[in-house]
Amino acid sequence: MMAGIGFALKKLSSQDNLASRSLAGGHAIMIASGPWIVIMVGLAMLHILGRPLLDPMDLKVFSILVIYSFALSLVITSPISLDATLRVSRILFQRRFEEVHGIYLAAVFITTLLSLIAGTVVFFLLIGLPLGLGLAAIICVVQVSHLWLAMSFVAAIKQYGTVTSAFALGLSCSIIFGTSAAALGNGPGGMLIGFSIGLCISFCILNFLILKTFPGPLTALRDLPAKLREMRPVSATFIAAGVCSALAVWIDKIIVWQSNEGTAVADGLIYSARYDxxxxxxxxxxxxxxxxxxxxxxxxxxxxxxxxxxxxxxxxxxxxxxxxxxxxxxxxxxxxxxxxxxxxxxxxxxxxxxxxxxxxxxxxxxxxxxxxxxxxxxxxxxxxxxxxxxxxxxxxxxxxxxxxxxxxxxxxxxxxxxxxxxxxxxxxxxxxxxxxxxxxxxxxxxxxxxxxxxxxxxxxxxxxx
Structure with a gap:
C-alpha cells in the first residue's frame, strides 16, 4: 500500500456524518479489492442474465475462464506491483514526482508482456483451448493484470470519486457487453470479450488519471530496452514475497481441481463446484x-x-x-x-x-x-x-x-x-x-x-x- 490515498480518506472519515464515512469506506473497498469486486459481481450478474442466452455448459466455461484469468493475473502482477509500490513510495517521499510516469509505463509494458506469454502458455500449450476461446482468455488476463497494476498506483491519487466511478462504469459495461455478445450467439468467447471490454474501460480511466496526475516525457521505443535494463528490482525479497502471496491464495484451489473433487468440462477446463x-x-x-x-x-x-x-x-x-x-x-x-x-x-x-x-x-x-x-x-x-x-x-x-x-x-x-x-x-x-x-x-x-x-x-x- 502507498500513503497518499490516506489524505482523501482522512478528510472523508473525519467528517461527522454518515454519508462522508460511507464514501470513505466505499472508496477503501475499491482500493483494497476493486478488481476482485468488479470481477465477482460482474461474474454473478452475467451468470444470472446469461442463463436464458447461453447453454449451461458454455456459461460454465465462461465462469471457469474468468476464474483462471483472475488467478493467473494475480500471480503475474503481485511481484510487479510490489516492486512498483516500493519505487513510487521512495520517490514520492523524495518529492521526485516526475519519475512516477516512467516507472508506471515500464510496469505496464512488463505486465502486458508477461501476461501475453503466460496466457499463451497456460491456455494454448497446457489446456489446449481453441484459437478463438484462447485469445479471448488471454485478453481477459491482460485486462485484469492491468487493473491490478493500476490499483497499486491510484492509491497515491486523491481523486477517490473518479476511481470508484471507473469501477462502477467498467462493471456496468462488462455486464452490458457480455450479455450482448451472448445474445448475438457468440458463445463463451464472445461473452468473455464483452466482459473484458468493461475491464478495459475501467483501466483506461485509471490509466488517464495516473498519467494526468504524474505527467512525464515518453520514452522512445529504441531507448526502451536500455531503460528496462536499468530498472533492476528494488528488492528481491519483496518480489519473491509477491509471487508467494499470490500462489498461496490459489494453491488450494489448484490442488482440489486436480483431485477427485475436480470436475472436467469442455475444452479441458477443470473446476470444483463444492469448493470454488x-x-x-x-x-x-x-x-x-x-x-x-x-x-x-x-x-x-x-x-x-x-x-x-x-x-x-x-x-x-x-x-x-x-x-x-x-x-x-x-x-x-x-x-x-x-x-x-x-x-x-x-x-x-x-x-x-x-x-x-x-x-x-x-x-x-x-x-x-x-x-x-x-x-x-x-x-x-x-x-x-x-x-x-x-x-x-x-x-x-x-x-x-x-x-x-x-x-x-x-x-x-x-x-x-x-x-x-x-x-x-x-x-x-x-x-x-x-x-x-x-x-x-x-x-x-x-x-x-x-x-x-x-x-x-x-x-x-x-x-x-
Whole structure:
C-alpha cells in the first residue's frame, strides 16, 4: 500500500456524518479489492442474465475462464506491483514526482508482456483451448493484470470519486457487453470479450488519471530496452514475497481441481463446484471489515508512523522516539485485534446461517460444510492479511516473505492431506489460516516492538547497503 490515498480518506472519515464515512469506506473497498469486486459481481450478474442466452455448459466455461484469468493475473502482477509500490513510495517521499510516469509505463509494458506469454502458455500449450476461446482468455488476463497494476498506483491519487466511478462504469459495461455478445450467439468467447471490454474501460480511466496526475516525457521505443535494463528490482525479497502471496491464495484451489473433487468440462477446463463457490463467498465476506482497516492503515496508522519518522529524522531523543514507537505499536495491535474479533463474529454468524446462504446462492447441499469452514478460515485469513499489511507498511521484508512462504506451504500441505476424507474438504485452508494468521499477528507485534532497529539498522541504506 502507498500513503497518499490516506489524505482523501482522512478528510472523508473525519467528517461527522454518515454519508462522508460511507464514501470513505466505499472508496477503501475499491482500493483494497476493486478488481476482485468488479470481477465477482460482474461474474454473478452475467451468470444470472446469461442463463436464458447461453447453454449451461458454455456459461460454465465462461465462469471457469474468468476464474483462471483472475488467478493467473494475480500471480503475474503481485511481484510487479510490489516492486512498483516500493519505487513510487521512495520517490514520492523524495518529492521526485516526475519519475512516477516512467516507472508506471515500464510496469505496464512488463505486465502486458508477461501476461501475453503466460496466457499463451497456460491456455494454448497446457489446456489446449481453441484459437478463438484462447485469445479471448488471454485478453481477459491482460485486462485484469492491468487493473491490478493500476490499483497499486491510484492509491497515491486523491481523486477517490473518479476511481470508484471507473469501477462502477467498467462493471456496468462488462455486464452490458457480455450479455450482448451472448445474445448475438457468440458463445463463451464472445461473452468473455464483452466482459473484458468493461475491464478495459475501467483501466483506461485509471490509466488517464495516473498519467494526468504524474505527467512525464515518453520514452522512445529504441531507448526502451536500455531503460528496462536499468530498472533492476528494488528488492528481491519483496518480489519473491509477491509471487508467494499470490500462489498461496490459489494453491488450494489448484490442488482440489486436480483431485477427485475436480470436475472436467469442455475444452479441458477443470473446476470444483463444492469448493470454488464457497471459498469465493468467504473471501467476499471479509471485504467490508478489510475496507475499514484500509481506512485506518492509510490515515491513523500512516499519521502515527509519519510522526515517528519525523521524530527520528529531526534528531529526537531516544525517549521521545521510543514513546512514539510504543504508542504506534499499541494502537496498531489494538486495532488489528479488534478488527479480527469483529470479522470472526461476522464469519461465525454467517457460518450458522450457511444452509440459508447455500439456498440463496444455489450451492449444492454438500457444499454447506465447506462454506462453514471457508467462512471461519477467512476470518483468520483476514488476521493474516491485516498483520502482513502492517509489516509491509514498515517494510520488514524478510518477515513478510517468510509469512507468505509459510501460508503457501501450509495451505498446500493441509489441503492435500485433508483431501483423503471428503468430509474434511476445506479444513486444510482453515488450519493453514489459523496457524499463519496467529504467527503473522505475533510477527507484527515483534516488528512493532523492534521498530527502532528496523528504522536505524535494517532499513537504513547506509548500513544495509
Amino acid at each position: 463457490s464457497p471459498m469465493f463467498m468467504a473471501y467476499l465476506s471479509i471485504v467490508p471489515v478489510m475496507s475499514i482497516l484500509v481506512v485506518w492503515l492509510e490515515t491513523t496508522f500512516f499519521n502515527n508512523y509519519r510522526h515517528y519518522r519525523d521524530i527520528v529524522h529531526s534528531g529526537g531523543t531516544l525517549r521521545q522516539i521510543d514513546e512514539q514507537r510504543a504508542s504506534l505499536a499499541q494502537n496498531a495491535v489494538d486495532t488489528v485485534f479488534s478488527a479480527f474479533l469483529i470479522q470472526l463474529t461476522i464469519s461465525v454468524s454467517l457460518a450458522v446461517m450457511a444452509p440459508l446462504l447455500a439456498d440463496l446462492l444455489g450451492l449444492p447441499y454438500d457444499a454447506i460444510s465447506v462454506l462453514r469452514l471457508a467462512l471461519v478460515g477467512a476470518a483468520f485469513h483476514f488476521l493474516f492479511q491485516a498483520s502482513c499489511g502492517v509489516i509491509l507498511f514498515v517494510q520488514y521484508g524478510k518477515a513478510y516473505l517468510w509469512l507468505q512462504v509459510l501460508f503457501l506451504v501450509l495451505n498446500a500441505a493441509g489441503t492435500a492431506i485433508m483431501l483423503s476424507n471428503p468430509d474434511y474438504l476445506g479444513l486444510g485452508y482453515v488450519l493453514a489460516s489459523i496457524a499463519s494468521g496467529t504467527l503473522a499477528y505475533a510477527a507484527m507485534r515483534q516488528a512493532l516492538g523492534t521498530l527502532n532497529r528496523l528504522t536505524f539498522v535494517v532499513n537504513n541504506p547506509a548500513i544495509s547497503g
